[in-house]
């Protein structure tokens with residue numbers, strides 16, 4: 001479904017991605033793990049059209065989407081939940097969700113998507129009139145995912161959804177990701193520093209180190225890999 005080929009991205013003269021290649025098959029959860037500064041966010045921003053690649057290609061459903069503007073990429077069914085959530089703190093939960101559907105004109109479809117988001121995250125329904133900035137971290141993450149779902153994506157990119165959350169909420173968020181994948185058939189590219197959990201719920205994984213893919217494979221085998229264990233799984 002998504003195929004990244006020899007992608008090179010930089011900030012000015014500084015190169016952040018040195019020709020990475022990866023693929024995300026339709027219906028799967030693929031995780032990209034790596035420590036701080038490895039280039040995970042840069043990868044997602046480039047797929048979303050927020051950064052322009054220096055070279056390389058990004059194919060989505062067989063079509064080259066590299067260099068397209070972000071709104072055209074959203075319109076093709078790719079949606080990005082950014083690092084740090086980036087919700088509109090002064091708007092209500094409902095207003096934030098409506099913003100996610102800005103490309104959808106049909107009110108019936110918007111209502112249907114909203115009901116789906118509320119079914120997935122009942123907490124958001126309870127708090128639909130609450131100002132988003134006053135939500136807890138976990139609720140804000142649910143809102144950020146819910147907002148992304150409002151654009152009716154087929155492909156969802158999540159940038160460190162567990163960052164800064166208490167362990168119990170991390171568990172909930174990861175369960176929801178699995179639910180969205182299984183019940184909605186959404187293909188998911190999950191970026192995480194929490195390698196253990198990410199490899200637990202994903203089908204395939206890639207390890208990114210300073211802009212290069214150093215390891216890849218099915219997630220179960222990566223969890224057994226001694227390099228992955230010592231670098232990302234706390235030696236456990």
Ligand SMILES: Nc1ncnc2c1ncn2[C@@H]1O[C@H](COP(=O)(O)OP(=O)(O)O)[C@@H](O)[C@H]1O
Pocket residue numbers: 011014016034035036037038039040041042043
């Ligand atoms: N706006 C920017 N300007 C210059 N360098 C940046 C910018 N954003 C990220 N970088 C650099 O690019 C590299 C990859 O960053 P990033 O993709 O954010 O990593 P990760 O998400 O894996 O923590 C880092 O060396 C970082 O310092």
Ligand SMILES: [Mg+2]
Pocket residue numbers: 040041042083160
């Ligand atoms: Mg990042």
